[in-house]
Amino acid sequence: MHTLRKMRLFDYLNYLFLIGFSCLMLYPLLYVFSISVSDGEAVWKQSVKLFPIGFNLDAYEAIARANAVVRAYRNSIVYTVLGTSFTLIVCLLAAYPLSEPRFRWRGPVSLILGLTLFFSAGLIPTYLTYQSYGLLNTIWVITLPVAFNFWFIILVRANISTIPRELKDAARVDGASDFRILLQIIVPLSKPILATIALFVAVAIWNDFFNPLLYLNNSEKFPLTIMLRRMLIRGATGEVVQGNYADTLQAKAFFRQVKMATVIVTLGPILLVYPFVQKYFVQGTLVGAIKG
């Protein structure tokens, strides 16, 4: 065991590499934060390289006053909460009958729904179909289709099958209905897997750019990701932030701070909960990997 504990040259290099790797992962995020809170002057003189220089929250104030950003933020929250709720409801409604021996169609139904893991119609046919439903430009097109994911149903079903049968049988003998068993026995005992799924779906919807780009063209409905593209990639920060700004270097630098502040508030919810929920994410990937 002695040799295993002793540090050698390789170990020092390895540790150095891993530390460098961590810095590479963190630096962009730190830099973005520093730009967003630094003094305006330090930003336009380009002296911010790592840590904030000075301190001011003007950029954050500007975002809070920018109706478009506030609206997009609200939309993102609504889409995320709603889409995640729908997903969990669908998972439970599907997984319970599909794990219940009394449901005689569970074989064929699993097989048919399972096909969706292998085939998808592709962008254009899906778009035309949703269009024919009149779903374009509605909140539903972002929150409903995402809920019908057989992969998550498999995870919940696998979890339900680990719950001892006796619990369900005892409840049934006592006269509990299926809905009551689902709500009072299955849901409390499935909390970890439901939390894992909720996290995955929530992050996916929060970060989704593709679906809003395809299905929404009314700026009232845009989520943050579409707003971020306008500001960061299309360079339209000036239109988004209200107020009169001269075409100066100072204004340009301020817009840059506004962009970075928008990135920070977008990442904010994820970064805040990340340390506490990380283990669910890791478990989730592993469950998925093993079952797959």
Added chain:
Amino acid sequence: MAIGAGVVPKKSDPRSRLHDWRERLEKDLRNNWQLYVMILPVLVGFFLFRFYPLYGLQIAFKDYNIVAGVRGSEWVGLENFFKFVEDPFFFRVVKNTVVLGFWTLVISYPLPIIFAVLLNEVKQQHGLFKRVTQSISYLPHFVAVVVIVGLIYDFFSFDGIVNQIAVALTGDTVRILGASEWFRPLYVGSVVWQGVGWGSIIYLAALTGIPPELYEAAIVDGASRWQRIKYVTLPGLLPVISVTLILSVSSIISVGFERAFLLQQPATYNVSDVIATYVYRRGLIKFDFSYGAAIGLFDSVVAFALVVAANYIVKRTNEDREGLW
């Protein structure tokens, strides 16, 4: 239990059997109606959002027009596919997709394995260091692609941080954004930044399954560190590696839409226009729905064929003849 197993029909008369079957179904509906109520909305949703769009896939073989709709449009057979093969941009988008997919695979596939192996070499007494490094490495996975690309636009612009460093080192500004030769490095680099840590999770899990006794025995036998990695760590990872390899091979032809779309500019189309972005532009922006659907179908068929081929090759090359299926 199969449907109706264990119930022997009393008579072979078909009408009586139908009657029995109906009776059983009615009884089942009466007793288990709640299960049916639960599954019904699920079936409706899957039908509307997952299955019915497949019906619309027929427009790939039709000349879709908005007035006639999916059903009423005229059949044209494989015309849309021939049109794609003869398209002056066919070669360009297929080549761009494959080249981008290839470099992404070649560079971003092995890195999580290397990262996991290096992390595995961290001493047991430094568990905290290992955990913190792991946590930090997962973080970029949660950053939206649009944010990453947005930051690339900021960092690599003329007065961005990268050019500030370049000027300090060489005195010259480099034009990176909108330059074709930089598109692929930026694309692959952002995939790597985002995916190395997250991709390593599955390998790290596999590594925890290797019994520590194997390492101890290897040390007693005088194995060097490199020999331990080669003869203990890597063989322990091999089953996982073959699975992830099969799964990632199809990524060669299906380059994700978001990153390419956000990172590309008309000036870089010669390297950045991939099948997915071309489908979007032709199909939805220029309203050539049938053509877009046909290209999309072509893409998925090729991707599927690649997975099957990779599975076959892995089965052939490894000794246990084990593939994904």
